[in-house]
Every structure is written in C-alpha cells, then in structure tokens.
Amino acid sequence: MTSASADLLIDRPAVTDGAALWRLARDSKTLDLNSSYSYLLWCRDFAGTSAVARGADGEPVGFVTGYVRPDRPHTLLVWQVAVDGSQRGRGIAGALLDGLTARLAAEQGVTDVETTITPGNTASERLFTSFAERHGAGLSREVLFPEELFPDGPHDPEVLYRIGPLTHVPAH
Structure with a gap:
C-alpha cells in the first residue's frame, strides 16, 4: 500500500459492497x-480478482474490478477503477492496482494487465501509464472496439492498453 493511502484497508469486495461499488461508478461520471x-454479481463471482479500498468506517471509497482472461490465464483484465471524489489525488487507485496485481501474481501467476480506456480519459491514461512504469513493464495501445461496434448510441472507441510483463511486483 502506498503511503498516500496508509490509512486505508485494501481487501476483496464482499457481496454487501455491491451497492457501494455501483454508487462509486455512478458518481464517477466517467x-x-x-x-x-451486475455489481452484486461481480462482488460474488469475481471478488478474487477485484479489490476495494475501505475508509476508517469500513465503507468502500474506491474499487478495481477485474478478471483473469480465460484464454490468457496470466493476464488480468481490469474492468473498472473508481475512487470517491472526496478521496481522489491520494494515490488510492494506484494502491488498489498495485495491491491487486501483487495478490494475483502470488496466487495465480499473473504477469500482464490489460484494460480499455476511451480517448481523452486523462486520469485513466495517467494511472495505467504510471502503473506500467512502476512495474518496469512495456505498454502498447490499440483500438479494441471501434465506436461503430456499440449498438446503443454514440460511444467513444475503447483503446486496449496491454501492460507487461510486470517485472517489479511489490510483495503483497
């Protein structure tokens, strides 16, 4: 855990966290x-590949959801990352990613991370670029889903960020 978030507990989500994760995602506006x-199911079925940051009261103030890709068992796909607006700028998102990847490297041999980011999402671009740098990993980008594939109206393309192999994984 980074010093910026030393007062937080980072652990696995429980089903009872599903509503809080939904609210954090809703309030992110991005x-x-x-x-x-789906957040309730995620907290049940993918708790082992996700993480929450809890404040002093035990309530989630941030989360990262992910899963290990079935066809690439050493690759974690990060689905969503969110931090409560009042907690941003404290390094919580980076601490969540570091803690989760350290746990999954130890438990499942994860060596690579993937995520998708829409163009212009500067905060996510910075988060994953600095994550790659901290872990001594390469980073490549390519459009995974162009905007015309989305059936429900205008949607920016989703750019796939591939990060790996992770060479500096801190101890969990």
Missing part, C-alpha cells in the same frame, strides 16, 4: 454504469 445487479 465510467459506463452497469446495472446494480
């Missing part, structure tokens, strides 16, 4: 908001 049901 993430695609999924149904509240």
